[in-house]
Amino acid sequence: MDKEKLEQIKQKALEDKIPIIMDDTLQEIEKNLKKCPPKSILEIGTAVGYSAICFTSFLEKNGKIDTIERDVERAKTAKQNIKEMNLEDKINIYVGDAIEILPTINKKYDMIFIDAAKGKYPFFLKEALRMLSTNGAIFADNILYKGYVMSDYNKHKQRTAVRNLREYIHEVTENPNLETEILEVGDGLAITKFCV
Ligand code: SAH
Numbered sequence: 001m002d003k004e005k006l007e008q009i010k011q012k013a014l015e016d017k018i019p020i021i022m023d024d025t026l027q028e029i030e031k032n033l034k035k036c037p038p039k040s041i042l043e044i045g046t047a048v049g050y051s052a053i054c055f056t057s058f059l060e061k062n063g064k065i066d067t068i069e070r071d072v073e074r075a076k077t078a079k080q081n082i083k084e085m086n087l088e089d090k091i092n093i094y095v096g097d098a099i100e101i102l103p104t105i106n107k108k109y110d111m112i113f114i115d116a117a118k119g120k121y122p123f124f125l126k127e128a129l130r131m132l133s134t135n136g137a138i139f140a141d142n143i144l145y146k147g148y149v150m151s152d153y154n155k156h157k158q159r160t161a162v163r164n165l166r167e168y169i170h171e172v173t174e175n176p177n178l179e180t181e182i183l184e185v186g187d188g189l190a191i192t193k194f195c196v
């Protein structure tokens with residue numbers, strides 16, 4: 001992995017105000033995967049490919065990543081970044097809305113990273129649970145959304161997002177088949193696995 005190039009991609013994304021994964025969130029995911037490196041990763045929300053590029057170093061030797069992005073410009077930049085990092089054989093981008101693309105995928109994934117429209121998290125969860133392998137884990141980023149989710153915040157344009165993030169948390173914590181940890185790293189990270 002060309003660390004210098006990766007740092008350039010990160011700095012450019014930050015300059016362009018693209019909400020890339022935070023360092024502590026990335027570290028937490030890495031820690032979680034140490035014992036059992038994933039063979040396959042699904043990411044919802046590629047942006048410019050920064051997190052997907054970082055995740056390639058968590059993969060098992062012949063592992064692969066599928067990632068979905070609906071913004072055509074961002075997907076284009078992601079492809080360019082992935083090419084520059086020589087990771088074209090590891091990362092496949094689906095360009096389009098995950099709402100339409102997810103139902104067409106029928107694969108099992110060892111790790112699923114949810115990092116797209118907050119108002120769609122309950123739908124993404126349903127699809128993720130359908131495709132999660134028995135020993136896999138779902139990581140949902142931004143689950144605490146600047147603290148709004150755990151406060152009595154109930155206003156303005158973020159209301160739908162907050163309601164849907166709360167619904168996500170409710171589903172992963174109340175389902176008896178699932179085990180969930182919610183961590184206050186970054187903007188909040190929910191880690192969900194099937195009970196063993
Ligand atoms: N995972 C990236 C950051 C993703 S930002 C990283 O850490 O580097 C969230 C991205 O999700 C945005 O680029 C946005 O365009 C995309 N997105 C939001 N809703 C989506 C949807 N329904 N389908 C596909 N992509 C979506």
Ligand code: MG
Nearest residue numbers: 019115141142
């Ligand atoms: Mg995020």
